Amino acid sequence: MPTILGQNQYGKAETRVVKVVRDGATHHLKDLNVSIALSGDMDDVHHSGSNTHVLPTDTTKNTVYAFAKRHGIESAERFGILLARHFVTSQVPIHRARVRIQEYAWQRLGGHSFARAGQETRVTEVTYDGTAWQVVSGLSDLTVLNSTDSEFWGYAKDEYTTLKEAYDRILATDVCARWRYGWSGDEASEPDWDRSYEEAKRHLLEAFADTYSLSLQQSLYRMGARVIDHRDEIDEIRFSLPNKHHFLVDLEPFGLTNDVEDGAVYFAADRPYGLIEATVLREGTEPRIPVDLHTV
Amino acid sequence: MPTILGQNQYGKAETRVVKVVRDGATHHLKDLNVSIALSGDMDDVHHSGSNTHVLPTDTTKNTVYAFAKRHGIESAERFGILLARHFVTSQVPIHRARVRIQEYAWQRLGGHSFARAGQETRVTEVTYDGTAWQVVSGLSDLTVLNSTDSEFWGYAKDEYTTLKEAYDRILATDVCARWRYGWSGDEASEPDWDRSYEEAKRHLLEAFADTYSLSLQQSLYRMGARVIDHRDEIDEIRFSLPNKHHFLVDLEPFGLTNDVEDGAVYFAADRPYGLIEATVLREGTEPRIPVDLHTV
Amino acid sequence: MPTILGQNQYGKAETRVVKVVRDGATHHLKDLNVSIALSGDMDDVHHSGSNTHVLPTDTTKNTVYAFAKRHGIESAERFGILLARHFVTSQVPIHRARVRIQEYAWQRLGGHSFARAGQETRVTEVTYDGTAWQVVSGLSDLTVLNSTDSEFWGYAKDEYTTLKEAYDRILATDVCARWRYGWSGDEASEPDWDRSYEEAKRHLLEAFADTYSLSLQQSLYRMGARVIDHRDEIDEIRFSLPNKHHFLVDLEPFGLTNDVEDGAVYFAADRPYGLIEATVLREGTEPRIPVDLHTV
Amino acid sequence: MPTILGQNQYGKAETRVVKVVRDGATHHLKDLNVSIALSGDMDDVHHSGSNTHVLPTDTTKNTVYAFAKRHGIESAERFGILLARHFVTSQVPIHRARVRIQEYAWQRLGGHSFARAGQETRVTEVTYDGTAWQVVSGLSDLTVLNSTDSEFWGYAKDEYTTLKEAYDRILATDVCARWRYGWSGDEASEPDWDRSYEEAKRHLLEAFADTYSLSLQQSLYRMGARVIDHRDEIDEIRFSLPNKHHFLVDLEPFGLTNDVEDGAVYFAADRPYGLIEATVLREGTEPRIPVDLHTV
The missing domain is CATH 3.10.270.10 (Urate Oxidase;)
Structure with a gap:
């Protein structure tokens, strides 16, 4: 066959995660939209459909939620760093992870009440290949x-x-x-x-x-x-x-x-x-x- | 013909008008989206296509701009009142005017600099039939x-x-x-x-x-x-x-x-x-x- | 209190349901977006927050899915009729149901393959108050x-x-x-x-x-x-x-x-x-x- | 100043051009959305604001319309080629042109009547730097x-x-x-x-x-x-x-x-x-x- 596979990546896009941290009557809110793209040793899944190297996108979604609980969301960038490192270091076939995050700002109305700020959307993209960030x-x-x-x-x-x-x-x-x-x-x-x-x-x-x-x-x-x-x-x-x-x-x-x-x-x-x-x-x-x- | 004409209205929708008023180095901004709907003696245009009673929608657009200049935009509601009264009182075939306005808020960054607030959109709808508002x-x-x-x-x-x-x-x-x-x-x-x-x-x-x-x-x-x-x-x-x-x-x-x-x-x-x-x-x-x- | 409750309705909006019926190798597809609005004896929930009369919107969603299975989707209108009748006749406090449905058309590419038609969206709205349709x-x-x-x-x-x-x-x-x-x-x-x-x-x-x-x-x-x-x-x-x-x-x-x-x-x-x-x-x-x- | 200018481009985006060619009672329709991006010797405009090398984006818009008339729209790609060549060969400071076009398909209803097809949007991007296409x-x-x-x-x-x-x-x-x-x-x-x-x-x-x-x-x-x-x-x-x-x-x-x-x-x-x-x-x-x- 005269065709070859070029750059490729996959993952779950737009996982919407909201975390609420309570400090007594004062609550803190983080509202993110997280998209994961993983690359690596993925020839087989494209050629034969073998998923042996494919961590399901559903798992990448679960990981976002579990990490939000386990590690908290200090900032979008820090959360992206934790996620990118996890996928590259825990899955041998995955050589590179790119985590894109949109963050929506909320304006405080009261201890546990908020209005969405609505102005700009903050974004970040963290990429890690096992060596360079x-x-x-x-x-x-x-x-x-x-x-x-x-x-x-x-x-x-x-x-x-x-x-x-x-x-x-x-x-x-x-x-x-x-x-x-x-x-x-x-x-x-x-x-x-x-x-x-x-x-x-x-x-x-x-x-x-x-x-x-x-x-x-x-x-x-x-x-x-x-x-x-x-x-x-x-x-x-x-x-x-x-x-x-x-x-x-x-x-x-x-x-x-x-x-x-x-x-x-x-x-x-x-x-x-x-x-x-x-x-x-x-x-x-x-x-x-x-x-x-x-x-x- | 066994059909009759029911409620009908027409006009120019979504005329985007921005007005800047200068008070020395301090500028004031009004940013509106104006939609006009006129009703009245409009059977002919529907039945025969005769436009004798039809003030063009292009004219309703022009009126929005001219009124913004001539009368200013004190508030969306007041601007709508002026427009609605104008169409009903100046055009005999027009018996009713409905003016819908969206207003976009801007946050001041400096004397002549602004960032769009982005939160809610303010709206108003003014209706006038020659008698009731x-x-x-x-x-x-x-x-x-x-x-x-x-x-x-x-x-x-x-x-x-x-x-x-x-x-x-x-x-x-x-x-x-x-x-x-x-x-x-x-x-x-x-x-x-x-x-x-x-x-x-x-x-x-x-x-x-x-x-x-x-x-x-x-x-x-x-x-x-x-x-x-x-x-x-x-x-x-x-x-x-x-x-x-x-x-x-x-x-x-x-x-x-x-x-x-x-x-x-x-x-x-x-x-x-x-x-x-x-x-x-x-x-x-x-x-x-x-x-x-x-x-x- | 000088305020009274006027027209009100509630329900689950935009339940996206797809049904596939297989006729041997030939599959048939129905793709709907269903929105339910229920009215009736609902003063309490507005005044005191008592939900005694409130069938949860989650239940209206479940009903859409269950009816798609149980009764099939002959047409958007017929499906809406079945749903509207169900809510009004099975829940005493509910006196009126309005069912809005959008239907997305698909063009057949093969026995089980389809491309979304993309042109117009077909819609219907069925309203039933126990007597009139x-x-x-x-x-x-x-x-x-x-x-x-x-x-x-x-x-x-x-x-x-x-x-x-x-x-x-x-x-x-x-x-x-x-x-x-x-x-x-x-x-x-x-x-x-x-x-x-x-x-x-x-x-x-x-x-x-x-x-x-x-x-x-x-x-x-x-x-x-x-x-x-x-x-x-x-x-x-x-x-x-x-x-x-x-x-x-x-x-x-x-x-x-x-x-x-x-x-x-x-x-x-x-x-x-x-x-x-x-x-x-x-x-x-x-x-x-x-x-x-x-x-x- | 420790900053330098990197890749840059400018032009008019989303010029909506429709061309109708009449062949007796049969009309043919082309419906495009054209975005031009020009690059070249543009340091001055970024550093001092001097526009000497800047052909206005308004001119790139005019060129789209004039070319649609003068040369016709054989296909989106051919139209893009004509435009890209024009900017690079006629303006000394412009070294590279990228023309992106979206094309909307229409389905014929009659000799001069059409319904927009609504399915996919066809796109093309033509890039020319004076040598390579x-x-x-x-x-x-x-x-x-x-x-x-x-x-x-x-x-x-x-x-x-x-x-x-x-x-x-x-x-x-x-x-x-x-x-x-x-x-x-x-x-x-x-x-x-x-x-x-x-x-x-x-x-x-x-x-x-x-x-x-x-x-x-x-x-x-x-x-x-x-x-x-x-x-x-x-x-x-x-x-x-x-x-x-x-x-x-x-x-x-x-x-x-x-x-x-x-x-x-x-x-x-x-x-x-x-x-x-x-x-x-x-x-x-x-x-x-x-x-x-x-x-x-």
Whole structure:
């Protein structure tokens, strides 16, 4: 047969696990969506259907629940590390595990009452092959908008260019960001994942808000550079930023002047949208985050 | 022809309008999604295709933008009132206008920078027929959870009942609520719509959090009664509350005890889900909110 | 307490049931999504939390599965009738049952192999209160398009009207239709539900395709009248039809003429969209389908 | 500054273009969603915000429409090739263009009437860097199901394994497939893209239906190998196949035997789900399709 098997992986996706820890009348909540992908010595199952090397995906699901009980969920990253190590070290045919986790934030209403925060989704991806660790964390769907301090002009023009230059426009995007930690698996130097997340998010938002932007690319770069500059533990960050266009509505037919300085009215468009994607790296490091971010 | 035309309406749905008002360096943002439905003397267009009585939906869209500029957006309700009155009073064939508005909240990051709040969507529906006004407001997709103080037992049983009684369970739902104002169109007595919204939401949340719940129906009734009790301007409220089941995972096969008092692990289920719907009314008022809430 | 309980209902929503019946090597598949809503003597559970009258929603789920086994799924409507009758006749406190079913069609690939058809979703809603039956069936998300034979002109104009008249445009919509059967519960006269569905759908599509349309309202009316005219068992039909705008792109800046007769290029818009909704009735019958169709 | 710019690209995403070609009374429809990503000499725009090298995304949108008019849409692949070549050859700073296209199929109802087919979405991705071409095509969301001829047993077990072996189960998945053409850009040897698509899809479906499956991995491999074996123009194919679990419902509490041979009743689960992903390659070729398929 002239065909061969290439990269392959399998596991249970989207195991929804919620853990409640009670500290007297004060309860603490962790709400995760965990997806496991295992690789290794899996030729047989593809060729003959022999499952001898295949730990069932149902077992990977059970493991998520049992680990949530046994080890707790200190952070999404730490939970992913425990799971990835377990599969690679306990199953001989499995050589590599990738654990992706989405975390949903909840805002406290009372001792045991919560409202889902609803803003961004926090994500992490932990990969382990028995030797090397890679942790890539980030966030999806953090929608931000600047109502001024954004221009767009001086661009290249060809026979299909009709766009008018803009000297004061709305700049809005849904931030999808993934950052890679330099951490190599050494427990003594493990980052404080929750704090690192909060700080990276804060820097992103501050850079977006503070940049007087001549292009979304410029804002993107500043957001990435600010994270790299301030967070030693992060070596690389990639963004996928849709340019959520807000067009000034033409109100002249109705005898109205739609001026940005005086209560401007915009149409928020759905499609099409610009899409700006780039990686910002610490000098001397190698890029490893894929071009296409998995967006959830 | 043995067929006749029944209830009908038409208009432009989902006009996305964003208005920015500048107060020096401080900008204010309103972000709405407006849907217009007009009814009236519309037999001809259905029977012969004559559009003589049909103001184009494109015009209703333009009107939304022009009104946002001309009159501003004080609140979703006030904006809806202006639009509804306009169509009914300016177009002879149009006898009734219904304006539905979704409003997206933004959290301030700086003078001109914002992050979308992402929690619930605020909604309103204003209906005017030239004489009577009806304003129904509410919210969708406000996800809340109590990690204790919820039981479910003592229920009816038949041959298909296998459910185990629960004495300490998670209670979680996505609140979809619609409340009807008693306001009859008198400008002097017009409610403070924004304050009313914030207070109704606060009472909902407090009642959910504070109720020791023996059933989701009981929580629902307390949420509704609390709003009616505290807000004189509201006569009726209807809820559609999915019971977002969180099942205790059976960890016994792994030698683990999954006890609610000691770091319990839950599976958050998607489908099926219980669905609890009810109206709570101020005594002496007539119900007018439809059984099926439009959920966005 | 100045509040009273209004209309209320509860049950399990979205129970996903698949049944496979084997006829030798030929298998037959039914794929349903069943939502139950029960009403009756339910004051106590709302006021005190007493569940004495509450058959658990988990039991309604179990009943769906058990009935699929015991009685089979002849059609979505018949299955809904069996379920609705069961709850009302077996539980004293339950006075009314509403059963909503979505059915997903599968296309046969082989004796036991299928591909999901993916086009429209078939729906039905059966309501029974111990005496009267109401069956409303229909479909959602049937996207259709005419590339000509559609005009729009001669409409009302006001100061906000800028739309240009159109003499040859694309007409496209996602058909959402619900039709009410006159059937009163008499078994001898029960319609052939599957055949009725297929014929109603065929008439809808033929009327859409055959109508030279001066407005979407006219097409809608023809679609409804054709169903009422040809299907004696159907007394009323309601449509919710988004006008999925396809705008001719202005290619003049590029020296190109975008003429409908000569390979025209259109932009398919998302939002906003016109929304045309109406009921067509058999003369002499009362309308009972709600204004807002539940769209799934 | 210790940061550098890594891989970056930009362009207009999701330009929705519909083209109608009239052949007398018979109209032909093409319905595409086109996303452009351009890379090249783009350091300045990221660092200083200078847009000198930036052809606006609005221009890439205009180009899609103008090309649809000027060159027609022979196939998604051919249209993508024209666009990719244009950007790379006409703009000096642009060194690489990637064009992704989704195509929606329509079923003919009449000369100028169509219903959207609704089954799978056809996709293609064309990449050109001035020298090398890469065309990867495929499909998303083709849901298929075998109601028998699927087993799962003999798998690895650990302390977290509770799954029961299955000797006759439902196997269902949403096929997401991407296949890479060996074509190097030579016009004389350009594949017949539409025919290749139809044949690849046919082989996928036949392999899925015909395989007596001991694991979804085995079915996947057969599907891939069948395409590679029968289509010389395709060198590599990757699948992402969710295992859409259909669990036999336990009906014993109700005195019913739920046997696969006798009208079995299944629960169609949403989450979690197994996820099986693998590449099948023609021997001697290099894999180039990324591990994470962009799923739309």
